[in-house]
Amino acid sequence: MAIYDDLGIRRVINADARLTRLGGSLMPDAVRRAMDDAARSYVDLDELHDAVGQRLAELTGNEAACVTTGAAAGLTLATLACMTGNDQNAIARLPDRSGLRSSIIYQRPHRIGYLAAVALSGARLIEIGVEPDVHPAELEAAIDEETAAVLFVAGSHLSEGALPLEEVVETAHARGVPVIVDAAAQLPPASNFWHFSRDLGADLVIFSGGKDLRGPQASGLVVGRPDLIQAIRRHGSPNPRLARGMKVGKEEMAGLLAAVTSYLALDHEARVAGFEADVASWIATLADVPGIVVEREFPNEAGQPMPRCRVTFTGPEDAARRDAVVAMLWDGDPRVAVKAVGVNAISCTPDTLEPGESAVVGDRVRLACHATLAN
Numbered sequence: 265m266a267i268y269d270d271l272g273i274r275r276v277i278n279a280d281a282r283l284t285r286l287g288g289s290l291m292p293d294a295v296r297r298a299m300d301d302a303a304r305s306y307v308d309l310d311e312l313h314d315a316v317g318q319r320l321a322e323l324t325g326n327e328a329a330c331v332t333t334g335a336a337a338g339l340t341l342a343t344l345a346c347m348t349g350n351d352q353n354a355i356a357r358l359p360d361r362s363g364l365r366s367s368i369i370y371q372r373p374h375r376i377g378y379l380a381a382v383a384l385s386g387a388r389l390i391e392i393g394v395e396p397d398v399h400p401a402e403l404e405a406a407i408d409e410e411t412a413a414v415l416f417v418a419g420s421h422l423s424e425g426a427l428p429l430e431e432v433v434e435t436a437h438a439r440g441v442p443v444i445v446d447a448a449a450q451l452p453p454a455s456n457f458w459h460f461s462r463d464l465g466a467d468l469v470i471f472s473g474g475k476d477l478r479g480p481q482a483s484g485l486v487v488g489r490p491d492l493i494q495a496i497r498r499h500g501s502p503n504p505r506l507a508r509g510m511k512v513g514k515e516e517m518a519g520l521l522a523a524v525t526s527y528l529a530l531d532h533e534a535r536v537a538g539f540e541a542d543v544a545s546w547i548a549t550l551a552d553v554p555g556i557v558v559e560r561e562f563p564n565e566a567g568q569p570m571p572r573c574r575v576t577f578t579g580p581e582d583a584a585r586r587d588a589v590v591a592m593l594w595d596g597d598p599r600v601a602v603k604a605v606g607v608n609a610i611s612c613t614p615d616t617l618e619p620g621e622s623a624v625v626g627d628r629v630r631l632a633c634h635a636t637l638a639n
């Protein structure tokens with residue numbers, strides 16, 4: 265990588281996850297080509313937004329869609345859209361929220377870091393769920409004339425104790441309140457493009473463009489109700505409104521469209537079979553290393569139906585040894601990033617790796633595990 269060499273920084277083999285701090289994900293050729301193509305001419309940006317949105321809606325089986333600068337931006341924009349609808353005066357008056365419905369209800373198990381993106385809209389966040397399980401009556405009682413929307417964060421790892429989406433939609437819709445679904449990392453399966461909205465009735469559903477979709481790192485997708493998608497467009501660039509700073513370029517629009525097109529054409533079964541082979545080979549590579557237990561985990565931490573390999577250190581120095589292995593992998597050249605899990609384990613993921621890297625990860629983890637063995 266000439267650019268990283270030139271800057272004097274190491275590249276990273278990413279066996280951790282599709283993390284923004286590691287550069288998100290790597291775009292396939294088709295996505296890079298689409299961005300390069302779009303970058304070569306001026307265009308009417310609203311016309312491009314309309315055309316790309318319509319194509320994305322068709323591809324994802326939704327009534328409407330639009331591109332954002334990421335799922336976090338999608339959360340801010342979806343909240344704004346639910347607060348103002350298409351009231352142009354209200355949109356122009358923001359950040360003055362007087363007279364607007366401006367609270368967002370979410371369930372305790374869905375308290376994720378990205379709620380800050382919802383709050384950025386100026387909305388007040390209202391958490392429900394005092395006991396381990398959220399009760400339907402809590403949601404009914406929380407919805408009032410201030411409620412702009414109910415936020416639901418999708419993912420099997422966040423579902424324990426939470427009301428299911430079907431029930432949230434039914435309760436909210438009975439009171440005329442829309443439901444926003446944060447499905448940022450819920451691909452695969454590709455059927456989630458339409459499942460939450462078309463099958464389960466959510467009004468707006470948000471996906472990250474820079475995770476498994478492998479679109480531009482600064483891209484996201486929102487699908488759902490045409491009137492709310494239109495409101496999102498009005499809040500954002502090229503209009504000089506509150507969300508102008510979340511500007512989507514022509515390159516990101518073209519790139520995300522190419523990414524969704526590619527994603528729908530992928531053979532996901534074959535992909536997962538490849539990941540299973542990587543995990544099996546790591547387990548074989550590490551099988552005879554003393555002081556560790558190696559196993560396959562499924563689904564992964566984000567609740568995606570893909571396998572990972574977990575290495576748990578055993579013995580009195582387990583936590584210190586784990587930390588030393590993580591540091592040794594990161595300090596090599598290239599750096600190798602793995603996920604630290606709990607106090608004494610790491611996990612390695614195959615789905616972020618480029619061809620040939622899985623063997624490098626296996627060898628580097630094996631070396632580090634040996635090097636950190638107590639004498």
Ligand SMILES: *Cc1c(COP(=O)(O)O)cnc(C)c1O
Nearest residue numbers: 334335336337378448449472473
């Ligand atoms: C990753 C993630 C986001 C943020 O996505 P970006 O596209 O990086 O802005 C939001 N919500 C959830 C649940 C996520 O996993």
